[in-house]
Amino acid sequence: MAAVMTGIGIGGGSAAGPVARMAPPPALPAPRAVGAADAPAEAAAVREALRQVAADLERRAAAASDAAAEVLSAQALMATDPALADRAEALVLDGTDGAHALAAAFGEFRAGLEAAGGYFAERVADLDDLRDRSVARLLGLPMPGLPAPGHPYVLVADDLAPADTALLDPAQVLALVTRRGGPTSHTAILAKILGLPAVVGCTGAGTLADGQSVLVDGAAGTVEADPLPQTVAEAAAREDRRRRRAAQVRGPGRTADGHPVKLLVNLGALHELPTAAAADSEGVGLFRTEFLYLDRAQAPSLEEQTAAYREVFTAFAGRRVVVRTLDAGADKPLPFATAADEQNPALGVRGLRTATRDPELLRTQLAAIAEAAEGSTAEVWVMAPMVSVPGEAADFSALVRAHGLRVAGAMVEVPAAALRAGSLAQSCDFLSVGTNDLAQYAFAADRTLGSLAALLDPWQPALLDLVRMAAAAGEAHGRPVGVCGEAAADPALAPVLVGLGVTSLSAAPSCLGEVRAALAARTLDDCRALATRALAAPDAATARAEVLRS
Structure with a gap:
C-alpha cells in the first residue's frame, strides 16, 4: 500500500512525477588554525x-x-x-x-x-x-541549488531559499515538497504566485529518494509515495476537471441561484499590482500597507504613502479597495512603532494598538489615503487590524470619517471581537474576518509553527463558530462581513463560509477561479446546509470530509 505523508497544503491542485532533490550544501572541511601572518x-x-x-x-x-x-x-x-x-x-x-x-x-x-x-x-x-x-x-565548490535532471520533476528539499524559489521554472517543476517551512515561507508565497501544488512542513519528505514517484495534493496537504497508476490517473482526471471548471465561470461571484458573493483579491505590495488588477475580481478585499513601512528606520512620508495608494486606486478604478491600516508588531516589528522588549509580541502592542503609542502614525496614514482617494473612482474602504473591544472600533471609525473617508470597518481577528461583533457593527460600516489570526488566538497556537497546523486548520468547527457569530451580527445590523484569511482561498470551504453568512471572500488572484466555480455549483440553501454539517462536526478533518461528501 502506498505511503501517504501529510504536511501543510499550499495552493490547490495536484501533480505527479519523479522526485528530484536539492543539491546538498557544501561540507565544511576539517578545522585549521590560521596564524597571525595569514x-x-x-x-x-x-x-x-x-x-x-x-x-x-x-x-x-x-x-x-x-x-x-x-x-x-x-x-x-x-x-x-x-x-x-x-x-x-x-x-x-x-x-x-x-x-x-x-x-x-x-x-x-x-x-x-x-x-x-x-x-x-x-x-x-x-x-x-x-x-x-x-x-x-x-x-571554490559547486553552488548548492536546483537539480537539473533533464525532465519535469517534483522538487523535494528540506526548505527552499529565495535564490532557489525565484528560479523555479513551472514548465519543469511540477510540485514542491519541503520538510520544513510554514504557510508564510517563501516556498508558500511563490508556490501561490506560480500556481504550483505545494506541501510544506512535511516531516516525512526526508525519506523520499531521487527518481521515486510521488503524487502531491496541494489542497489536501498530502504526498503519496509510489502511487498506483490508477491513483495517478484518477488524480490527473480530477485536476483536469478542476482546471476546466475554474475556467468556465467568469464575472461577479454568485451562487447557483444568484445570491451575490463579492470575490476580491489580496494585495501585499506594488509589484503584485499588475497581476491583481488584471484578475477577474470586484476589487481588493485586503490591501496590506505594511510593505511601505518594513525594512526602514522611520515611517514613510505623507507624500510617499499618497503616491503608493494613488497607484493602487488608479489600477482599481471603479472597483472596491479595502485598505488595512498599518498592522505592525508581533512578526512585523518596526523600530519606530513597536517596543523591542515585549516578552510576547503576538499579545503585545500590535495592529491598531500601535496608534496608542504614536497616534501620528495612524493620522498620517489616513491623511495619505484620503488625499489619494480624492478624485479617484475607486470605492475606498478603510479598516483597522486587531480590534479587540467596541470602543476601539468606534474611535477608529470617528477618526476615519474626520479625515473625509466615508467607509470605516474593523477586522475580526480576536475572539473578543467575534463575541461582541454586534457592538462593533453598530459603529462600523463593515467587518472583515482575518481567519489566520483568529485561529491563532482562538486555539492559542502560533500560526507560523508548522507543528500546530492541525489546530490552525480553517475547517476547525470552533473557528467556523466565530465566523458565524461575526456574520450574524453583520446581518442583524445591515453590515457586510467578508473573510480575507487563507480560508477564503479554499474552494471547498467557500460555500460553507457563504452558508455562515459571509458576503465577500478575498484571496490570492490565482485562487479566485476555483472559488467562483465552487460557489456557482451550489445554491444558497446548499451552502447553508453545508455550513450546518461543518459546525456539527467534532473536528476539522470530519468537517472537511462531511462537506466534500455532500
Missing part, C-alpha cells in the same frame, strides 16, 4: 566571498520577475550586512579558518532570528542558504 588574507577572502554571493543574487534579481526580484534583493542585502562580515573577520583574526568563521557568524545571526520567532524565524532558511553559498564560494 589572517588578513583569510579575512579578505571571507569578505570577498560574501561580496560575490551578494553580487550573484543581485544579478539574478535583475533578471527575475518582480516578486522574485524583491526576495532576491532582500537576501542580497542580508549578505552585505556589515555586522555579519565584521563578525566573520573577527573570528578569523582570532585564529578560525574562513569557512568555519562564516559558518559560526551565520550561526549567531540565525539564533537571533529563531529567538525573534514568527516571520523572522521563517527567514532562517534564507540565512542557511547564504551560509552555504558563501562557504561554497570561499572553497
Whole structure:
C-alpha cells in the first residue's frame, strides 16, 4: 500500500512525477588554525566571498520577475550586512579558518532570528542558504541549488531559499515538497504566485529518494509515495476537471441561484499590482500597507504613502479597495512603532494598538489615503487590524470619517471581537474576518509553527463558530462581513463560509477561479446546509470530509 505523508497544503491542485532533490550544501572541511601572518588574507577572502554571493543574487534579481526580484534583493542585502562580515573577520583574526568563521557568524545571526520567532524565524532558511553559498564560494565548490535532471520533476528539499524559489521554472517543476517551512515561507508565497501544488512542513519528505514517484495534493496537504497508476490517473482526471471548471465561470461571484458573493483579491505590495488588477475580481478585499513601512528606520512620508495608494486606486478604478491600516508588531516589528522588549509580541502592542503609542502614525496614514482617494473612482474602504473591544472600533471609525473617508470597518481577528461583533457593527460600516489570526488566538497556537497546523486548520468547527457569530451580527445590523484569511482561498470551504453568512471572500488572484466555480455549483440553501454539517462536526478533518461528501 502506498505511503501517504501529510504536511501543510499550499495552493490547490495536484501533480505527479519523479522526485528530484536539492543539491546538498557544501561540507565544511576539517578545522585549521590560521596564524597571525595569514589572517588578513583569510579575512579578505571571507569578505570577498560574501561580496560575490551578494553580487550573484543581485544579478539574478535583475533578471527575475518582480516578486522574485524583491526576495532576491532582500537576501542580497542580508549578505552585505556589515555586522555579519565584521563578525566573520573577527573570528578569523582570532585564529578560525574562513569557512568555519562564516559558518559560526551565520550561526549567531540565525539564533537571533529563531529567538525573534514568527516571520523572522521563517527567514532562517534564507540565512542557511547564504551560509552555504558563501562557504561554497570561499572553497571554490559547486553552488548548492536546483537539480537539473533533464525532465519535469517534483522538487523535494528540506526548505527552499529565495535564490532557489525565484528560479523555479513551472514548465519543469511540477510540485514542491519541503520538510520544513510554514504557510508564510517563501516556498508558500511563490508556490501561490506560480500556481504550483505545494506541501510544506512535511516531516516525512526526508525519506523520499531521487527518481521515486510521488503524487502531491496541494489542497489536501498530502504526498503519496509510489502511487498506483490508477491513483495517478484518477488524480490527473480530477485536476483536469478542476482546471476546466475554474475556467468556465467568469464575472461577479454568485451562487447557483444568484445570491451575490463579492470575490476580491489580496494585495501585499506594488509589484503584485499588475497581476491583481488584471484578475477577474470586484476589487481588493485586503490591501496590506505594511510593505511601505518594513525594512526602514522611520515611517514613510505623507507624500510617499499618497503616491503608493494613488497607484493602487488608479489600477482599481471603479472597483472596491479595502485598505488595512498599518498592522505592525508581533512578526512585523518596526523600530519606530513597536517596543523591542515585549516578552510576547503576538499579545503585545500590535495592529491598531500601535496608534496608542504614536497616534501620528495612524493620522498620517489616513491623511495619505484620503488625499489619494480624492478624485479617484475607486470605492475606498478603510479598516483597522486587531480590534479587540467596541470602543476601539468606534474611535477608529470617528477618526476615519474626520479625515473625509466615508467607509470605516474593523477586522475580526480576536475572539473578543467575534463575541461582541454586534457592538462593533453598530459603529462600523463593515467587518472583515482575518481567519489566520483568529485561529491563532482562538486555539492559542502560533500560526507560523508548522507543528500546530492541525489546530490552525480553517475547517476547525470552533473557528467556523466565530465566523458565524461575526456574520450574524453583520446581518442583524445591515453590515457586510467578508473573510480575507487563507480560508477564503479554499474552494471547498467557500460555500460553507457563504452558508455562515459571509458576503465577500478575498484571496490570492490565482485562487479566485476555483472559488467562483465552487460557489456557482451550489445554491444558497446548499451552502447553508453545508455550513450546518461543518459546525456539527467534532473536528476539522470530519468537517472537511462531511462537506466534500455532500
